[in-house]
Amino acid sequence: MKIRAIGIKHASIVLFIGLFFQGCVTKQENFYWGEYEELVHGTFKPEDGSDPQAQVQKLREVIETAEQSGKKVAPGIHVHLGFMQHLTGDDIAAVRSLEKEKQLYPSSTKFVNRLIASLKGK
Amino acid sequence: MRYLIILTLAQLLNACVTTPKDRSKFKEMMPTSILVLPPANHSPDVSATQTYLSVISRPMAEQGFYIFPVAVVDSYFKENGLSTPAEIHNVPLEKLREVFNADAVFYPTIEEWGSSYELVASTTRVRISAKLLDTRTGSLLWSGDQVRVKSDSSSEGGLAGMLIGAAISQIINDSTDQSKELARQGSYLMIQHSEQGFLKGPLDKKSMSGQKSDVSNTESRKAAK
Numbered sequence: 001m002k003i004r005a006i007g008i009k010h011a012s013i014v015l016f017i018g019l020f021f022q023g024c025v026t027k028q029e030n031f032y033w034g035e036y037e038e039l040v041h042g043t044f045k046p047e048d049g050s051d052p053q054a055q056v057q058k059l060r061e062v063i064e065t066a067e068q069s070g071k072k073v074a075p076g077i078h079v080h081l082g083f084m085q086h087l088t089g090d091d092i093a094a095v096r097s098l099e100k101e102k103q104l105y106p107s108s109t110k111f112v113n114r115l116i117a118s119l120k121g122k
Numbered sequence: 123m124r125y126l127i128i129l130t131l132a133q134l135l136n137a138c139v140t141t142p143k144d145r146s147k148f149k150e151m152m153p154t155s156i157l158v159l160p161p162a163n164h165s166p167d168v169s170a171t172q173t174y175l176s177v178i179s180r181p182m183a184e185q186g187f188y189i190f191p192v193a194v195v196d197s198y199f200k201e202n203g204l205s206t207p208a209e210i211h212n213v214p215l216e217k218l219r220e221v222f223n224a225d226a227v228f229y230p231t232i233e234e235w236g237s238s239y240e241l242v243a244s245t246t247r248v249r250i251s252a253k254l255l256d257t258r259t260g261s262l263l264w265s266g267d268q269v270r271v272k273s274d275s276s277s278e279g280g281l282a283g284m285l286i287g288a289a290i291s292q293i294i295n296d297s298t299d300q301s302k303e304l305a306r307q308g309s310y311l312m313i314q315h316s317e318q319g320f321l322k323g324p325l326d327k328k329s330m331s332g333q334k335s336d337v338s339n340t341e342s343r344k345a346a347k
Contacts, residue, residue: 029184030183030184030186030325030326030327031183031184033180037176037177037179037180038176040175040176040179040191040192040193041172041173041175041176043193044172044175044176044193044196045172074179074180074183075179075183075187075188075189075190075191075325076179076189076190076191076192076194077191079190079191079194080191080193080194083191083193083194083197105188107154107155107188107223107224107225108155108188108190109223110221110222110223111190111221111222111223114221115194115198
């Protein structure tokens, strides 16, 4: 009787602690990020991976991976890609990327339209 | 076993004992989109600004908000003649609303950043303060302060190692990485803390007000008039 009581008490404490840490560690994210954060950091470091062509390549991979796994790509990624495409001289692809951001995130509409206008105005 | 229980209870109590933050204005205005401005920097490390910008978007977006792409926004400000965070922080809210149509603007400040070295020990401290303003009314939706500290008394090579040039550049690199990691942890804590952080936003899948499509609050507020 005594041994059984201790067993249940221990088990429930372990379960409680397990659930507590479970909440911290295995949270499902809303969006797919890939290596976008590193690319953002790289943008500011000329000597270290801010090369637009390399960024376009990597961002395309991030987007493809997200699409293949049925996840929504994180806010801003298509805009960042468009920005990099513009820097490589491919304004047509840039506008396409910007339009995609508007589709995914209507909140971006005003700012994205401003960026599209500045591309077309050149 | 007893120690583990006490530790867990202490963590839970810690969350209960701090003064709960008044987030009624946040709830009332509930932004959908947030413009994160480059942080003001009170530390001697000029690279802190860019490092911070690269870690703040994810915890904030994951809390359920549209976050404008920080590198593109930074570039946009520079192209329009605003190069310092001080200048950017001084732009009137109406102007920011006109350009970005953001529901809220996040103003971060780096209070402390980087590592200090004493003999064979090093301490890295990152402290960030920030406020969130509603663009339509200018009201304060949220403000906060977060510090993360890491002490390391096990530096490689000990005293002898620290006197060698190669080791010093390793230390500098480690300092940057340490600060970045602390900034990342601090950002998650600041934004996602259940009582002190942001409320869950409309883009969070699990939130009550979560919807598949993302419609800006500003637009729906305009339509309601």
